[in-house]
Amino acid sequence: MKVECDKLCPEWPCEQPEEFKDVWVVVEAEEGRLNEASLQMLTPGRTIADKLKESLVGVLIGHGVSQLAEDVIKYGADRVIVVDDERLSTYYPRVFGNVVVELARKYKPSVILAAGTRRGREFAPYIANALKAGITADCTDFDVDETTRDVLLIRPPFAAILLAYIKTPFRRPQIGTARPNVFPVPRRDEGKKGEVIFEKANVREEQKVRLISRERLERAKSGVEKASVIVSGGRGIGGPEGMKLLAKLAELLGGTLGASRKAVDAGWADHEMQVGQTGKSVKPILYLAVGISGSAQHMLGVREAQRIIAVNIDPEAPIFAQADYSVVGDYREVVPALIEELEKIKKGGRKALEELLESYT
Amino acid sequence: MRIVVGIKWVPNTQAVRFDPETGTLIRKGVPSIVNPHDLPAVEAALRLREKTGGEVIAISMAPPPAVKGLELVLGMGVDRAILVTDRAFAGADTWATSYVLSHAIRKIAAEIGEVDLAIFGHETIDSSTSHVQAQVASWLDWPYLYYVKRVEPVGGKLLRVWRELEDYEEEYEVETPAVLSIAIKAFKPRPVSLSSKLRAKLEKRVLTWTNADLKLDPRCVGLKGSPTIVAKTIDMPEVPRKKEVYRPKDGKDAARWIIAKMVHDEKLREVLKGLVGGEL
Numbered sequence: 001m002k003v004e005c006d007k008l009c010p011e012w013p014c015e016q017p018e019e020f021k022d023v024w025v026v027v028e029a030e031e032g033r034l035n036e037a038s039l040q041m042l043t044p045g046r047t048i049a050d051k052l053k054e055s056l057v058g059v060l061i062g063h064g065v066s067q068l069a070e071d072v073i074k075y076g077a078d079r080v081i082v083v084d085d086e087r088l089s090t091y092y093p094r095v096f097g098n099v100v101v102e103l104a105r106k107y108k109p110s111v112i113l114a115a116g117t118r119r120g121r122e123f124a125p126y127i128a129n130a131l132k133a134g135i136t137a138d139c140t141d142f143d144v145d146e147t148t149r150d151v152l153l154i155r156p157p158f159a160a161i162l163l164a165y166i167k168t169p170f171r172r173p174q175i176g177t178a179r180p181n182v183f184p185v186p187r188r189d190e191g192k193k194g195e196v197i198f199e200k201a202n203v204r205e206e207q208k209v210r211l212i213s214r215e216r217l218e219r220a221k222s223g224v225e226k227a228s229v230i231v232s233g234g235r236g237i238g239g240p241e242g243m244k245l246l247a248k249l250a251e252l253l254g255g256t257l258g259a260s261r262k263a264v265d266a267g268w269a270d271h272e273m274q275v276g277q278t279g280k281s282v283k284p285i286l287y288l289a290v291g292i293s294g295s296a297q298h299m300l301g302v303r304e305a306q307r308i309i310a311v312n313i314d315p316e317a318p319i320f321a322q323a324d325y326s327v328v329g330d331y332r333e334v335v336p337a338l339i340e341e342l343e344k345i346k347k348g349g350r351k352a353l354e355e356l357l358e359s360y361t
Numbered sequence: 362m363r364i365v366v367g368i369k370w371v372p373n374t375q376a377v378r379f380d381p382e383t384g385t386l387i388r389k390g391v392p393s394i395v396n397p398h399d400l401p402a403v404e405a406a407l408r409l410r411e412k413t414g415g416e417v418i419a420i421s422m423a424p425p426p427a428v429k430g431l432e433l434v435l436g437m438g439v440d441r442a443i444l445v446t447d448r449a450f451a452g453a454d455t456w457a458t459s460y461v462l463s464h465a466i467r468k469i470a471a472e473i474g475e476v477d478l479a480i481f482g483h484e485t486i487d488s489s490t491s492h493v494q495a496q497v498a499s500w501l502d503w504p505y506l507y508y509v510k511r512v513e514p515v516g517g518k519l520l521r522v523w524r525e526l527e528d529y530e531e532e533y534e535v536e537t538p539a540v541l542s543i544a545i546k547a548f549k550p551r552p553v554s555l556s557s558k559l560r561a562k563l564e565k566r567v568l569t570w571t572n573a574d575l576k577l578d579p580r581c582v583g584l585k586g587s588p589t590i591v592a593k594t595i596d597m598p599e600v601p602r603k604k605e606v607y608r609p610k611d612g613k614d615a616a617r618w619i620i621a622k623m624v625h626d627e628k629l630r631e632v633l634k635g636l637v638g639g640e641l
């Protein structure tokens with residue numbers, strides 16, 4: 001499609017989409033390590049690059065990051081652009097963002113992806129605005145329109161019941177973010193070869209902001225992102241005591257505790273444990289939802305769960321249509337009984353299990 | 362200090378229901394509210410004003426009914442409020458929204474007085490992008506920090522700002538003018554005084570600015586000025602699930618049914634193997 005310049009906002013540089021090429025992933029690094037959420041973005045980046053038949057390029061900015069470039073290639077990038085500069089040893093959104101902007105003006109990527117980390121939520125829209133380009137947050141999928149070569153940035157708007165396909169036909173680059181853990185980290189390929197380009201950037205030092213101190217947060221990592229079993233409590237749990245009961249069940253199953261937003265809002269669980277659209281996306285083998293109604297926003301976070309078991313007192317609860325195995329019942333009866341039976345099996349092993357199975361085949 | 366707070370008038374998404382018959386969202390009759398994540402931003406601004414003097418100005422780009430939202434924050438103690446409204450602004454994405462808001466802030470600076478700080482919520486409940494504030498900062502070329510939990514004035518043009526990343530808490534010194542975006546629930550909003558809300562209403566203290574005031578190029582605002590467009594929407598594809606529902610006699614029956622299902626489901630069998638520590 002030919003962009004008609006006089007119809008565009010004069011703030012936008014008038015450029016034709018075909019001037020732009022390649023898919024960039026801005027990779028964050030901290031203390032000599034690549035950020036996992038950033039690496040995850042190489043997964044959709046690869047898909048888009050393959051569909052466009054273009055290259056996947058990692059962009060690595062900071063101080064002392066050069067030695068990480070090969071890792072980015074092993075995770076799938078065909079090329080890595082590195083800016084390693086002492087003036088980038090402290091991250092400031094404007095400084096970091098402006099380096100990406102300068103590189104993007106030079107290389108003209110067609111797509112820029114970044115992880116929706118707290119920092120990503122800070123610098124990605126900044127970059128988009130400086131480039132006068134469109135940006136779509138919290139994408140859950142991407143596709144390419146074969147005829148126009150526009151990237152479709154797919155995200156649930158509003159109430160998580162719909163998926164919107166968003167495109168930016170008149171502006172490049174096309175910028176998108178996704179929340180951590182929506183995509184997997186690509187498989188590392190030790191044999192993968194690629195090109196590393198070292199760039200010098202005109203680093204504009206931050207005059208107005210000064211980092212005074214930073215402290216590692218020793219908060220109990222909830223670990224829901226990585227857990228293979230999650231026992232999650234909702235509003236129906238009724239209080240912190242209920243969460244303790246669920247914690248016991250989680251421990252028995254070798255899992256961890258999760259929560260719905262209502263349980264978090266009620267103060268029974270930490271925000272770190274929240275599963276769903278505005279919480280974590282999880283992919284356990286088993287997601288056991290207790291006293292959770294099954295709102296679209298909550299269920300968006302468990303789409304990748306292999307199996308969902310639900311316990312809910314209301315026979316009409318929407319979660320029953322979205323779970324694998326559900327029981328209609330009061331969790332105050334079901335959960336203690338489940339703990340008791342599981343403990344029996346833990347002690348009695350196979351024999352206890354066989355005994356139980358006799359009556360349920 | 363003169364502090365501008367951006368608030369958005371949003372449909373109360375909690376009240377949106379799904380119609381399983383038609384498979385669509387029932388938006389009719391859904392009331393709008395002030396984005397709940399913006400109230401802590403208002404609170405942060407009011408507390409700063411209490412320490413430094415000055416005034417707090419709330420702005421919102423929205424259709425006329427949003428005047429109610431602005432009256433609400435006037436009831437919290439905000440000094441003035443500006444509704445930025447024009448048919449030409451409709452259909453704006455975050456780029457076009459931030460464009461209008463940044464020009465409104467410039468107009469405040471030109472006509473009311475120098476603006477020291479712009480404070481925003483961390484995201485909205487209807488689009489939850491966290492873009493608008495970063496984009497406003499970019500337009501104004503002011504420094505920006507996201508997810509701020511505490512702000513203290515240190516004198517002169519300096520502020521102490523604490524913010525939280527996933528793994529770190531950071532303390533910054535920031536020179537104003539600047540843009541800050543307040544973390545979820547970081548400040549508990551004070552209750553609205555009904556008498557001051559009523560007074561705000563009677564005194565018509567909400568100013569209205571249209572594009573006749575801002576004089577922005579119509580190609581840069583609203584739908585036309587939005588680089589992103591929604592190509593289509595589809596229903597969220599359903600994840601295939603077994604959907605077996607059991608009505609147990611009692612807790613024990615429920616527990617045993619669940620365990621039996623786990624044994625017969627290859628995937629869940631793995632979980633039980635962990636429990637007995639070996640083959641089943």
Ligand SMILES: Cc1cc2nc3c(=O)[nH]c(=O)nc-3n(C[C@H](O)[C@H](O)[C@H](O)COP(=O)(O)OP(=O)(O)OC[C@H]3O[C@@H](n4cnc5c(N)ncnc54)[C@H](O)[C@@H]3O)c2cc1C
Binds near residue numbers: 293
């Ligand atoms: C923009 C937006 C983003 C959101 N993001 C998230 C998110 O990330 N995560 C999230 O979880 N929510 C999110 N929500 C909120 C979501 O819409 C729901 O309000 C929330 O998930 C409901 O939580 P719940 O299921 O625990 O509570 P409810 O919907 O109140 O359900 C409680 C359930 O408990 C059952 N129950 C009651 N007593 C018992 C008992 N004794 N035994 C067994 N069952 C019992 C009830 O039958 C009921 O089904 C979001 C909302 C919006 C608008």
Ligand SMILES: Nc1ncnc2c1ncn2[C@@H]1O[C@H](COP(=O)(O)O)[C@@H](O)[C@H]1O
Binds near residue numbers: 369396423455458490
């Ligand atoms: N139309 C608007 N008018 C005023 N402020 C807004 C508007 N839209 C968004 N904001 C502010 O920007 C923040 C982030 O919004 P969003 O990018 O939609 O998540 C909100 O918390 C508000 O403080």
